[in-house]
Amino acid sequence: MLEQPIYLLMGAGLLILLIALFLTLRQKGASGQEQSRSHEQKLQERQEMEKSLQRFVHQVKQENELVVANLRKTKENLRSDLDQLEERIQTLESELGAVREQLASSMGETQKEPLSMGNEEVPRVHEDTLFLRERFQRAFALQREGLSLDEIAKQLGAGRGELELIFSLATPQERGRAHE
Template structure:
């Protein structure tokens, strides 16, 4: 049972007891003394219950504050996680776009490579024509520069472990051309 119900019942019993008891003269001190003791005991008991209730209310308020603080921390963490998720999704989209661009550059680099081969043929056509016109003695065959000798700077950078993009920036040659030159050198070696 609730403490308040007990208090009400005890109070009702005390009132009933007081009404039932016949009024006595002031001579009967012990009965009056008993009533005063009971009243003081009830007052003391009610004061203790009130103190306990105040302590309970204070503890509930503390728990409510702690729950609010925990809720705030969780909300903050949730917001941080949502921001991280958004950043990761943005990175993923950017990487997907970069891969798509790289694929289109790779496709266009094939066209650039064909154009480079055509330009090399066009540039070397007069030399080939001259060589055909000149009579060369059979004892000394013409010395042809290898691709590695013509693009020594490019191959030095490649040997240092530089990326194709880095080589293209440093030499001023387009990325597709750098890739083509490296592929031609591999074919030349094999």
């Protein structure tokens, strides 16, 4: 892939060389002075052109090597960054798993031991969550049916501001779960 610029540049150099030779030959035919040039001058001009072409090809090769080296270095840097990010993701996933376990164990304890205040029992956190989930699902279902916020608020017995907040904070996944 990186060799293509070299070939293009070498081809352009050869084309320039051919054009120069063509113009030289043309000038020879057009002018009598050019015909009288000695064979040594022609040989010297060719040698100069060959040297120029060799310098050009050498310069192109050096530039190509520099580009390849820079690309390799960039690739190594990106690989290093990617490895660090993958390591960070693994760390975060393990931390998330630990938090989920901790949350699940605390939810289990909360559901087993309902709090009581006087003669009334405080409902379990799980039941509250289910009630809210059903309420949100119903709100999204009514919205899909085409009801306005005021009509939804009236049917659910909720305030318009509360519904606006629910709809604005809901992620697309939560809206999709309203179908379930």
